[in-house]
Amino acid sequence: MKPTKNQLFKRQITLSEIGEVGQEKLQNASVLVVGCGGLGSPIAVHLAASGIGKLHLIDFDTIAISNLHRQVFYSLEDVGKPKAEILAKFIEERAPFTEVSFSNKPISKENVFELINDVDIVVDGTDSLPTKYLLNDACVIKNKPLVYGSLYKFDGYVATFNVQQEAGSLSANLRDAFPNMATDVPNCEEAGTLNAIVSLIAAQQVNEVLKLVTAIGKPLTNELLIYNSLQNSQLKMKLQNGISKKEIQNIFDTETYFDANCEIQNPDWLISSTELKNELSLRARSRRLEIISVTENLQTPFQIDKTSTISNLDTLQIDASKKYVIVCQKGISSYKATQLLKERYPAATILSLSGGISNF
Numbered sequence: 001m002k003p004t005k006n007q008l009f010k011r012q013i014t015l016s017e018i019g020e021v022g023q024e025k026l027q028n029a030s031v032l033v034v035g036c037g038g039l040g041s042p043i044a045v046h047l048a049a050s051g052i053g054k055l056h057l058i059d060f061d062t063i064a065i066s067n068l069h070r071q072v073f074y075s076l077e078d079v080g081k082p083k084a085e086i087l088a089k090f091i092e093e094r095a096p097f098t099e100v101s102f103s104n105k106p107i108s109k110e111n112v113f114e115l116i117n118d119v120d121i122v123v124d125g126t127d128s129l130p131t132k133y134l135l136n137d138a139c140v141i142k143n144k145p146l147v148y149g150s151l152y153k154f155d156g157y158v159a160t161f162n163v164q165q166e167a168g169s170l171s172a173n174l175r176d177a178f179p180n181m182a183t184d185v186p187n188c189e190e191a192g193t194l195n196a197i198v199s200l201i202a203a204q205q206v207n208e209v210l211k212l213v214t215a216i217g218k219p220l221t222n223e224l225l226i227y228n229s230l231q232n233s234q235l236k237m238k239l240q241n242g243i244s245k246k247e248i249q250n251i252f253d254t255e256t257y258f259d260a261n262c263e264i265q266n267p268d269w270l271i272s273s274t275e276l277k278n279e280l281s282l283r284a285r286s287r288r289l290e291i292i293s294v295t296e297n298l299q300t301p302f303q304i305d306k307t308s309t310i311s312n313l314d315t316l317q318i319d320a321s322k323k324y325v326i327v328c329q330k331g332i333s334s335y336k337a338t339q340l341l342k343e344r345y346p347a348a349t350i351l352s353l354s355g356g357i358s359n360f
Helices: 019-027 040-050 083-094 112-116 129-142 195-214 245-254 273-281 310-315 333-344
Strands: 030-034 054-058 099-103 121-124 146-152 155-161 223-228 233-238 289-293 323-327 349-353
Touching (some): 030 040, 040 054, 040 121, 040 195, 083 099, 121 129, 129 146, 129 245, 146 195, 155 195, 195 223, 310 333, 323 333
Parallel strands (some): 030 121, 054 099, 323 349
Antiparallel strands (some): 146 155, 155 223, 223 233
């Protein structure tokens, strides 16, 4: 079946605020969605279903079983496959009037301007703080609107940054809300999240894009919406544009936006699940092995000897006669902790569980 645009978008065109003119604006719009996980996947699908003409999807990750409870456009058969590619195929079958493309490579300081240059709006669907700041700073420099979304347990955050105002200035951006990048905020894999809040925040981001493109309603500019799903409450934090483009350009010139998710890990500092299972089977006969979690309340099928956050690693006492295995949910924070500990104790046997508990 090949529907016409009027058939497919009838209910939307019926809205007097949208009409055929608004629908044509959607058809002519191009949007970049960075991240195809809990936020990015429903954002991309709903934007395509609304009639956005061009979508480019970016995600370097593959689908894991632990994703499926909130990333509902993937199936069990998709596990292990690239997120961006699978999502693009779904959209191709679902949205005949959307031209969708994808990249399986991470966005970085080296390629960010190339990727955002030809799109109208950038949507942040990531759970990576370095990437969020990279997108923000690049969008400020290139005068691109950024629709921001973020999650922490039962809380969600939404804002539309860097929009042209009537007076010619740009609205507030991420650094006006949070000037400096935090270093100890866990992502949803480590802190956990409820699938309902993910969908709610994704829908808010879609709503922001549609308002920007069609020029209806009031976008979330110069304010940050904070929603709590347990209390079903929300508040809006007012933002003021206090940091200049020149200041952000200076930050961009010196910042690496390093994301450990994209780092090639040193195999000499890793222990596989199979190797750890063998070690654990011998554990009763040897107390040389000590397991340290760098994620609070981490659920594991084995006993944890100690728990320490990244910021408190300096309180750990390392015994050179022991073997230490550092664990977390996905093997990212544990590898970072291993790096830091190896700097202090280069001769000690300290290993990170490759892939984390998710792959154990």
